[in-house]
Amino acid sequence: MFIVDYIKSIYGAMKSMGTGMKRTAYYFTHHKEIITEQYPDNRDTLVLPERFRGEVVMTHTEQNEHRCTGCTACELACPNGTIKIVTKFDISPEGKKKKAVDKFIYHLELCTMCNLCIEACPTNAIKMAQSFEHSVFDRSQLTKVLNQPGSKLEEGVE
Amino acid sequence: MYSTTEHIGVNELGDMIINVGPQHPATHGVLHLVITLNGETVKKVEPHLGYIHRSIEKMCESLSYRQFIYSTSRMDYLSSHINNHGCALAVEKGLQVEIPARAEVIRVLMGELTRVASHILWWGALAMDIGAFTPFFHAFREREMINEIMEETCGARLTMNYMVPGGVMFDLHPNFHKRVKALLQQFKDKLDEYDELVTYNTIFINRTKGVGFISAEDAISYGMSGPSARASGVSCDIRKIYPYGMYDKVQFDEVLLQEGDTYARYLVRMQEIRQSLSIIEQLIDNIPEGDFQAKTKAVLKLPKGEYYSRVETARGEFGVYIVSEGGMTPYRIKFRSPGFSNLSALDHMTRGSKIGDLVATMGSLDLVIPDIDR
Numbered sequence: 001m002f003i004v005d006y007i008k009s010i011y012g013a014m015k016s017m018g019t020g021m022k023r024t025a026y027y028f029t030h031h032k033e034i035i036t037e038q039y040p041d042n043r044d045t046l047v048l049p050e051r052f053r054g055e056v057v058m059t060h061t062e063q064n065e066h067r068c069t070g071c072t073a074c075e076l077a078c079p080n081g082t083i084k085i086v087t088k089f090d091i092s093p094e095g096k097k098k099k100a101v102d103k104f105i106y107h108l109e110l111c112t113m114c115n116l117c118i119e120a121c122p123t124n125a126i127k128m129a130q131s132f133e134h135s136v137f138d139r140s141q142l143t144k145v146l147n148q149p150g151s152k153l154e155e156g157v158e
Numbered sequence: 159m160y161s162t163t164e165h166i167g168v169n170e171l172g173d174m175i176i177n178v179g180p181q182h183p184a185t186h187g188v189l190h191l192v193i194t195l196n197g198e199t200v201k202k203v204e205p206h207l208g209y210i211h212r213s214i215e216k217m218c219e220s221l222s223y224r225q226f227i228y229s230t231s232r233m234d235y236l237s238s239h240i241n242n243h244g245c246a247l248a249v250e251k252g253l254q255v256e257i258p259a260r261a262e263v264i265r266v267l268m269g270e271l272t273r274v275a276s277h278i279l280w281w282g283a284l285a286m287d288i289g290a291f292t293p294f295f296h297a298f299r300e301r302e303m304i305n306e307i308m309e310e311t312c313g314a315r316l317t318m319n320y321m322v323p324g325g326v327m328f329d330l331h332p333n334f335h336k337r338v339k340a341l342l343q344q345f346k347d348k349l350d351e352y353d354e355l356v357t358y359n360t361i362f363i364n365r366t367k368g369v370g371f372i373s374a375e376d377a378i379s380y381g382m383s384g385p386s387a388r389a390s391g392v393s394c395d396i397r398k399i400y401p402y403g404m405y406d407k408v409q410f411d412e413v414l415l416q417e418g419d420t421y422a423r424y425l426v427r428m429q430e431i432r433q434s435l436s437i438i439e440q441l442i443d444n445i446p447e448g449d450f451q452a453k454t455k456a457v458l459k460l461p462k463g464e465y466y467s468r469v470e471t472a473r474g475e476f477g478v479y480i481v482s483e484g485g486m487t488p489y490r491i492k493f494r495s496p497g498f499s500n501l502s503a504l505d506h507m508t509r510g511s512k513i514g515d516l517v518a519t520m521g522s523l524d525l526v527i528p529d530i531d532r
Contacts, residue, residue: 012360015360019354019355019358019359023355048309049309049310049313051312051313077225078225079221079225079226079228112228113313114228116225116228
């Protein structure tokens with residue numbers, strides 16, 4: 001009886017191996033079902049969904065105007081101190097002092113892409129961009145100033 | 159004393175003491191096991207923890223009730239959505255806010271998608287531990303579809319941070335319905351392929367049947383939960399016992415098996431995939447219209463007191479315990495993670511078995527190391 005069981009178990013193992021090999025042969029001959037993407041080569045055609053969170057950017061109009069009032073709501077909402085806002089005082093033509101953003105410093109190396117700053121922003125000044133290839137050779141390049149040089153606040157944003 | 163195993167090498171009884179990990183492909187992370195071996199027989203397994211301890215609980219004490227939720231996705235990263243759900247439930251208990259029906263359905267849908275993705279990845283990883291490499295790629299094919307759904311609706315693939323106190327962060331993406339339908343169809347076609355490849359494979363059955371046995375009494379006394387305990391016949395599905403969200407309004411079965419071995423744990427998870435898919439099927443056509451987020455204050459303050467909520471993650475019971483002093487940040491947060499208790503039973507399960515069975519048993523427990531260390 002031992003011999004019969006032994007041969008039976010060998011037969012069973014060979015059979016289940018054959019089932020697996022059948023599956024392998026199926027995918028070997030059906031190229032359309034292969035879903036592997038050749039990532040660095042398909043960079044041009046790669047489309048990421050618009051909600052994908054890659055990095056925080058500040059939107060600028062063509063006149064180099066942004067919507068950030070420097071209210072620091074995003075700085076307070078951030079869980080890990082990614083955003084630091086340096087404010088300055090603009091003097092309006094009437095001679096009034098007005099608080100404005102001088103530097104919107106964004107530490108990409110600390111950011112966890114949790115989206116809380118975007119939710120907190122009352123003027124929709126910042127948004128998430130889809131770029132995800134952030135490797136650089138020096139860590140200091142990851143600290144970014146988001147407002148472009150010479151940009152100013154858009155008209156009508158309070 | 160931290161460790162009872164004092165020296166690595168050979169002890170006075172002639173037993174060999176070896177390390178598995180912290181860098182080892184079978185531990186799926188930085189788990190360090192010190193194993194006492196008599197020949198090939200395991201005499202003792204001693205897990206050493208702390209390699210990925212990031213003190214998330216302490217960190218949460220300095221974060222506000224909106225902010226701390228994101229850090230819990232980093233604990234059990236394979237069911238991050240359900241972790242976030244548990245935290246949101248605890249905060250909502252304190253705030254006494256009503257969640258819109260649409261948000262509840264979205265939460266449950268996302269939670270079940272996460273559970274399927276987690277179980278599918280586990281299926282591939284267990285087969286890979288045992289020596290079959292191909293299932294790993296089959297698993298990633300289906301998991302990629304779920305990840306794409308998450309990417310489109312939540313904005314991230316793994317650490318979603320989609321739950322906010324009072325609802326969810328965004329509304330569902332217009333493509334969501336179509337993609338989930340395609341996913342259900344894909345699973346209908348491919349689950350049989352899974353069975354064909356692994357479940358009925360003779361070699362797989364021989365490697366797993368009768369291996370790593372734990373009885374129902376021992377599972378309870380070790381505090382095991384989730385599919386690992388349900389394979390021993392312990393009824394512990396939080397979705398059934400303490401229903402949260404929409405779970406009392408959907409039809410699904412709690413999968414219970416009595417065998418308590420690695421193969422039973424495998425079958426429970428395969429059945430749970432089918433149950434989760436049936437929950438998704440029931441809900442996907444009946445998403446109510448309305449708000450996806452309740453109105454909450456900009457600064458959340460919980461009244462003084464203690465709040466506890468529990469959810470069923472892909473690994474077991476996840477509990478969130480918040481002590482509030484009435485301020486903007488919690489006074490103390492404690493997480494009850496399923497992986498820690500499940501790992502503690504590993505020594506009991508593998509004592510006396512061969513070292514090859516240790517890998518199979520460890521794989522069947524579905525350990526996620528950051529969940530154990532926190």
